[in-house]
Amino acid sequence: MKPLASLFPFNGEIFFFILNWQSDYNVKTDSPELIVFAPTLETWYEQHRRDLPWRNTTDPYRIWLSEVILQQTRVAQGLPYYLRFTETYPTLPDLARADERELLRLWQGLGYYSRARNLHQTAKFIANTLNGHFPTTYHDLLDLKGIGTYTAAAVASFAFGERVPVVDGNVYRVLARVFGIEEDITTSQAKKTFAALAIRLMAHAIDPATYNQSIMEFGAIQCTPVAPNCLFCPLQQQCRAYLTGRQQLLPVKKKKAPVRDRYLTYFVFRKGAGEAMQLALRERTGRDVWQNLYEFYGTETDEPASDWRSVDVPDEVNELVMQGVLVGPAIAEQQLLSHQRIRAVFYEISIPETSNVVLPKDLNWYFMDQVRRLPKPVLIATFVEKQFG
DNA sequence: AATTCGGGGCA
DNA sequence: TGCCCAGAATT
Incomplete structure (x- = not known):
């Protein structure tokens, strides 16, 4: 019943663990904080739990349905959907027989619509291919479309009592605070850290299902993202975050910069030909971006520039433009960065050799061999290669 | 390992 | 507005 992983709480301690091997599975080397954690939350849960419909059943279908609905969705938002779904599709065969358009219509407003399609696909798979036999283990549940580590653990523990820990947003928050974990929870490395700790804590739970419910409920109504209720917290005196006043700083979560569109217009001033x-x-x-890299003279606009003449440039640059001749059509390039989408338009302008106009401040002439050696943004390098390579 | 996928509630 | 929510699939 116990997952093998319970025997390997932390990689660095395997050797130590073997030395302390007692006859059967145990975690006697765990600290008091680790041992008391799960039972404390289980006790708290019995006193504070909300009465939610999916908590009054062990029907794996209904538990699965509730978990999928609640993925990245607040209880308050998902509840009416759960009620409508169980009303319309009381059993798994009902869902398997559902018309997909109808199902999606019922899902409307919940978002992440692939959840609904995977739900339907998996319902049909269980009803038809598995002859209605709902998979009963964490391992087998993981194979189903739309069921990842969290949902597999939730269904396995709630419906079948398996001793596997759920790790969701609540768990990240609670564990990060109580155990003072400073890792950025958006990284996959942190995911391993929290999962390992969760397995270790689960080993001390009295009842796996109750413990899993308790830690999520605890995160939802006690150890909340903002203004956690530390004053009446059963873990107050062993919470690293509370004891160091870092509740607001944990968990550490790198905020993802929104993808921003940027529009650049480059003036490629050219003199001479060949080498x-x-x-x-x-x-x-x-x-x-591109700090200390070399590029052509360019300007950035909030919207795509319709024409090079519509771009505002300093007088000295304008004077240079007037001395030259526009060569060929504008050339558009695009570069995708993690947080930006840069769309650039290049205008090549040939400056007569005879011109004695001085370059604007900061700009300098470079022969092609020099150009190739200068560090440039990929966007610029690509352009140079295509155009003059 | 990073990105994408929704929509609502809340300070 | 930005953050967060009982995450998973895709690239």
């Missing part, structure tokens, strides 16, 4: 050709480049300064 004697020179391009005008400048170093990009400022705390921004």
Whole structure:
């Protein structure tokens, strides 16, 4: 019944663990904080639990349904949907027979619509291929479409009593605070850390299902994201976050920068031809992407620039433009960064050799061999290669 | 390992 | 507005 992973709480301690091997599975080497954690929450849960419909059943179908609905969804938002779904599709065969458009219509407003499609697909799979036999273990549940580590653990423990810990957003928050874990929870490394700790804590639970419910309920109504109720917290005196006043700082979560569209217009000033050709480049300064890399003279606009003439440039640059000749059509390039989508348009402008106009400040002429050696954004390098390579 | 996928509630 | 929510699939 106990997952093998329980025997290997933390990688670095396996050797130590073997030395302390008692006859049967045990975690006698765990500290008091680790041992008391689960039972404390289980006791708290019996006193504070909300009465929610999916907590009054052990029907794996209904538990699974509730868990899928509640993925990245608050209880208050998911509850009416759960009631409507169980009304319309009381059993798994009912869901398997459902018309998908109807099902999606019922799902409307919940978001993440692939959840609904996977739900239907898996219902049909269980009803038809598995002859209605709902998978009963964490391992087998993981194979189903739309069921990941969290949902597999939830169904396995709630419906079948398996001793596997759930690790969801609540668990991250509670564990990060109580045990003072500073790892960025958005990384996959942190996911391993929390999962390992969760397994270790689960080993001390009196009842796996109750403990899993308790830690999530605890995160939802006691150890809340903002303003946790530390004053009346049963773990107050062993909570690293509380004892160090870091409740608001944990869990550490890198906020993802929204993907931002940026529009650049470059003026590619060119002089001469062949290997004697020179391009005008400048170093990009400022705390921004491409800091200290070389690029052409360019300007950024909030919206796509319709034409190079619509772009505002300093007088000295405009003077340079007027001295030259626009060569060929504008060339558009795009570069995707993790948090930005940069769309650039290049205008090549040939400056007569005879021109004695001075380059604007910061801009300098570079021969092609120099150009190739200068560090440039991929966007610029790609352009140079295509155009002059 | 990073990105994408929704929509609602709340400070 | 930005953050967060009983995450999983995809790239």
